[in-house]
Amino acid sequence: MTYVPKSDFLQVMVTRGYMQDCTDIEGLDEKLMAGVVPAYIGYDATAQSLHVGHLFNIMMLRWLQKTGHRPITLMGGGTTKVGDPSFRSDERPLLTPDKIAENITTIRGVFTKYLSYGDSGAIMLDNAEWLDGLNYLEFLRDIGRYFSVNRMLSFESVKSRLDRDQSLSFLEFNYMILQAYDFLELYRREGCLLQMGGSDQWGNIVNGIDLTRRVAGAEVFGLTSPLLTTSDGRKMGKSQGGAVWLNEDLLSAYDFWQFWRNTTDADVGRFLKLYTELPIAECDRLGALGGAEVNAAKVILANEVTTLCHGADAARAAEATARATFEGGGIGEALEVRLLTRAQLGAGLANTHVLTATAIAASSKEAKRLIGDKGLRFNNELVVNPNDLVTADTIGAELKVSVGKKKHFVVRLAD
Known part of the structure; x- marks a missing residue:
């Protein structure tokens, strides 16, 4: 027993x-x-x-x-x-x-x-x-x-x-x-x-x-x-852009919030129990949500964890920024940060190569298919030519990359 x-x-x-x-x-x-x-x-x-x-x-x-x-x-x-x-x-x-x-x-x-x-x-x-x-x-x-x-x-x-x-x-x-x-x-x-x-x-x-x-x-x-991994086998603490630091001078509160907002559906209930102080019954209820409803649970997770680490004001600001990033405030859509080095970019990089260099697309063939199917947007504008160049000026502070209606990324330059 x-x-x-x-x-x-x-x-x-x-x-x-x-x-x-x-x-x-x-x-x-x-x-x-x-x-x-x-x-x-x-x-x-x-x-x-x-x-x-x-x-x-x-x-x-x-x-x-x-x-x-x-x-x-x-x-x-x-x-x-x-x-x-x-x-x-x-x-x-x-x-x-x-x-x-x-x-x-x-x-x-x-x-x-x-x-x-x-x-x-x-x-x-x-x-x-x-x-x-x-x-x-x-x-x-x-x-x-x-x-x-x-x-x-x-x-x-x-x-x-x-x-x-x-x-x-x-x-x-x-x-x-x-x-x-x-x-x-x-x-x-x-x-x-x-x-x-x-x-x-x-x-x-x-x-x-x-x-x-x-x-x-x-x-x-x-x-x-237990040594914690995500449901897809990744070690906790790592993301596509590197370690998810707790100090704000190494990782902004917004990017920290986005890490939790991008939690996979299968991990939501478990992470709510481990990283927030919400009652267990509420964690179970939120974790059982499916479809578009689970996105609301992810926002709650991101807000709760960010409030503990960076304060309630930072959590509210991060959520507001995320809402403003998408058309119509679609907070239900995930936003992942991908880094592109200046060395990779050089004087300019073709649209397809930007996608492969940031692992948004697995291959140039896949990137060309996305463009051909009219499934790719940069800063909400349709991308039609796979060979058009992306430059540092194009990216600016950050470049929003949308793949279809539900996958969204932010590409940033790194030294």
Whole structure:
């Protein structure tokens, strides 16, 4: 019989689809029912911003706080210097300490939109605070002795790399020890009882639980979420134009809104549960809509997610801009952003080549067929000649490309 949790937090995790595995769900449930549980998720500073792939576990921290517990966001100022090898085929590029510090500064602002910091609220820490000052020999003697290399090699995140005969450096191999030490240190400093993360972090989390039990004699827990992909198999966080960043200086609120507006029909209900706070019954109702009606659900999804990340004003402005982009305010029509580099464009590019270069058409033959069937419009004007040139002046700030009545794209120039 499947265990049915009693605590508000675990009920949310299960019913909304956040949870994949838990090391001891009944034990954790008892702790959550007994009092405030501090829990953490770690974020390495490998880029200037987090992307929508991180929103999954940011929402987990938000729900943790909304159900009365204490979120800890741990910035990986120390672990970023090593790089997590989990399920990677190659070593991460090493960043300088200055670059890591710069990335942490730009990432931090996102969390203040989702969590309430301050007295007895969420806290943010940087593991460089304790990792940078470690004495190597003391660390090996005091912590390294608790780790079995045989066991570390058995974890799927490492094993999958070695099975493909891909090199795993000694530097990367140390990552799981450092992450395990983070859990021990957070237990000592903040009474942290729970680490959460994606399912690819299971081995690292289990190591931290085992280390904390051995060194501190404490019972702590781990909870993982499924690695999320869209219904068509794409990794969450990526789009045709690249990563969907959470920082507005890297991706405008409008483009962020459009990413969610372009959600495939099959993902609407699931994404409403994961990325908004709408009641589950409403998420199910909206997700069950079909035909043209599902477009209204996509607008609600885009508005709700954008409001959390960029504010209600930004969401309203994005929706208004989208309405104005289409004739008659047809917000029911999707708008995808495609990038065309200046090098690709050169002095000018034929209409057909613009379509293939931006993957709007799969081939020149398909592009010519669209034009021949009078199914292509640029900025709402019918395209009749496949060989007419598109120039930088033609595109301007952006070029609206319409394929038939329901497919719409915006082509922008990129350096």
